[in-house]
Amino acid sequence: MPLRRAPAALAAVLACLAGAGHATAAGCGPLTVAMYEHGALYYRQGEQWAGIDKDIVDELARRTGCELRMTRDSRIRIWTMLKEGTLDMTMSGIPTAERETFARFTPYLQARNMLLLRNEAARSATTLEQIAAQPELKVAVIKGFKHGASYDSWLERLRQQGRVFEAPDYATLVRLFQHGRVQAILQLSSNIDVLQRDKALAGRFRVLDLVPRENVIGAMVVSRLVAETHTGKLEQALRAMRDDGTLKAIMERHVSPERAQAMLAR
Known part of the structure; x- marks a missing residue:
């Protein structure tokens, strides 16, 4: 009797396994x-x-x-x-x-990159060319970021002059700006509200929308x-x-x- 029931038991086990496999495949x-x-x-x-x-x-x-x-x-x-x-x-x-x-x-x-400029620098420079013309002004970006054709071309000019800091991450970028190690950073428009609410930065920088046609x-x-x-x-x-x-x-x-x-x- 047990031998005769074995195929039925085996079939039941296989059915259960098949059902479990199907459930796993169906999960996400x-x-x-x-x-x-x-x-x-x-x-x-x-x-x-x-x-x-x-x-x-x-x-x-x-x-x-x-x-x-x-x-x-x-x-x-x-x-x-x-x-x-x-x-x-x-x-x-x-x-x-x-x-x-x-x-x-x-x-x-969608967003676009904006230039954040410390107030003391903004008194004498409010365009990319004006910033480029003042060698004491330095910019920080997050390493590996692309900022669009206009900004990337401008940054390359400044890199050749040793004026661009490559921050490893967002937090480091903000600290460089906060402590005045750099006078400008590039940030997506989606981040501006958070930075303006930051107690360590509030009221200490201007937001310049200098390349409005290059959306990200x-x-x-x-x-x-x-x-x-x-x-x-x-x-x-x-x-x-x-x-x-x-x-x-x-x-x-x-x-x-x-x-x-x-x-x-x-």
């Missing part, structure tokens, strides 16, 4: 989302981390059911890991031809090694968040309503 994640500190997009708030990108990732997880695990890392390491296939996602990524070979981009915000697009970035079904879920949810107003509402938690409206990617 865990996917690791690496974040880096960058103004209103991701910043420390007391002992916690906050920001537009964090809120977006939380909402994406809620809507899709995907398990999205947020970690922090440097921007340079994030792009290296995505290229090597050891990271699943990041946010606020700027698409390039090379990056699109190893990741998919879904735009959700920020996108959700998903490795091409992530299953297309998972990527499709996330992309669909992000687009729905824009259409139903959730994306704008998230931005307004961290920036002014006017800036939030301007940041929505068209």
